[in-house]
Amino acid sequence: DQGRQALLAMLEELEAGRALIERARMEWTAAFDAVRDPIFLHDREFRIVRANRAYAEAAGMDIKDVIGKPYWQVFPKSQGPLAACVRHMEKAEEEEEEVSLETGEIYVSRAFVIRDAHGRYLHSIHILEDVAEKRRAQAALEASERAYRTLAENLPGIVYRVYVRESNRTQFFNRMAEAVTGYTAEELSVGEVCSIDPLIVSEDRPQVIAEVKRAMQEGRPFTVEYRLRAKSGDIRHMLEQGTPVNGPDGQP
Secondary structure (H helix, E strand, C coil), X not given: CHHHHHHHHHHHHHHHHHHHHHHHHHHHHHHHHHCCCCEEEECCCCEEEEECHHHHHHHCCCHHHHCCCEHHHCCCCCCCCCHHHHXXXXXXXXXXXXXXXXXXXXXXXXXXXXXXXXXXXXXXXXEEXXXXXXXXXXXXXXXXXXXXXXXXXCCCCCCEEEEHHHCCEEEECCCHHHHHHCCCCCCCCCCCXXXXXXXXXXXXXXXXXXXXXXXXXXXXXXXXXXXXECCCCCEEXXXXXXXXXXXXXXXX
């Protein structure tokens, strides 16, 4: 009876161990599938040993059908393994490669080596990040910036931006600052509200700075008139308009 009870206890422990392993596997799979980027693991022969749901969806296949196949025959399809993949297996270092598909999708593949406790190679893991939308957004931003600069260059006045949180660093968008003041952008020093205000004549400067600061605090546009002393000593009569732009925290 004692031997029988010991055997039953052993079987119960084994069953409990299996249950824990299965639970851990299910939790790991759930976490793996929760990642939106396609992920897959392959062996030395580049055959897929595991993949997440996002990878199967990108390949347009059932998850069971991708296992065991060379990944380059599944997704992303090519004539052979990615060059960065071959390099990372040779050097055992992280490698990165950009992959462009005929559909217009652009992925950045990052490959890592997985080793056992003794440092021996087990598998390689690839994480594919879809960067097409990011690239399109960046291209649109750059195009918008170019258009804005083109417009600014053709305006008959000084166009600039002040980075309040960077000690009032001033970025000029056209060459009118030098034409009006006689100073290059590098020669202008940082003022209380921008790089222009040190040139404002002393009688006008306090009122201008006060109005700009009030507008920033109240989050409203401002219009100020003042006299500016150019490098030549000439006095320029200026009309300036500006609008504060707040960050996510609601502050300029």
